[in-house]
Amino acid sequence: MKTAVIVFPGSNCDRDLAVAFEQATGQKPHMIWHRETSLPDGIDLIGVPGGFSYGDYLRSGAMAAQSPVMRAVSDAAAQGRYVIGICNGFQVLTESGLLPGALMRNAGISFVCRDVRLTVDNSQSAFTNLYEKGEEILVPVAHHDGNYFADAETLDRLEGEGRVAFRYAEAVNGSARNIAGVLNEGGNVLGMMPHPERRSEPAHGGLDGKRLFDALASA
Numbered sequence: 001m002k003t004a005v006i007v008f009p010g011s012n013c014d015r016d017l018a019v020a021f022e023q024a025t026g027q028k029p030h031m032i033w034h035r036e037t038s039l040p041d042g043i044d045l046i047g048v049p050g051g052f053s054y055g056d057y058l059r060s061g062a063m064a065a066q067s068p069v070m071r072a073v074s075d076a077a078a079q080g081r082y083v084i085g086i087c088n089g090f091q092v093l094t095e096s097g098l099l100p101g102a103l104m105r106n107a108g109i110s111f112v113c114r115d116v117r118l119t120v121d122n123s124q125s126a127f128t129n130l131y132e133k134g135e136e137i138l139v140p141v142a143h144h145d146g147n148y149f150a151d152a153e154t155l156d157r158l159e160g161e162g163r164v165a166f167r168y169a170e171a172v173n174g175s176a177r178n179i180a181g182v183l184n185e186g187g188n189v190l191g192m193m194p195h196p197e198r199r200s201e202p203a204h205g206g207l208d209g210k211r212l213f214d215a216l217a218s219a
Contacts, residue, residue: 001025003044010055020197034064044082046077048088082219094191102150106144112142113142115138118138118168118181119169121167126188141195155176155177163183166180168180200213
């Protein structure tokens, strides 16, 4: 599997994600600067990493969504290639229209940085098929604008179509219905606020995040 990680000004988890990709696939990912207008041939999986793209100026992910490379990412997603956006990457995917909803300031307007318990809501996607439905896993979060918001009709549709991938097992940031990760209609794009790449090797204290990358490598 050939992978790529998109890098924006202000990305700070791009190398962490690259390591997780390489551990899962055995190949170093292509690191793609946001000003590029195309992706290398044969890319199967694209990662949009966490961080503070453009310093969260205007709105988290809003400026990054306008970067030239995001047109190529959108085209790749439309072709069925896998895309994962983590934390700020999730914000970029919603701002790009690749996922519904928006990420707002946390309830309490505070930065949350700790391990959180997630429950697996959909274990049938390419991202989650190494988990069991209803399984509880431990993954770190680190965000200030992680409150997932969508109108009631959109939330009902996401739940009815099985597009909620993960939920917080406890209230973390005020996210609608405790949603921590959502899939697109085709099931090949995932946005999640917690950081699976930060729990993907024993030195991190666990491997709960690693199974997501291993699932993608075998997809």
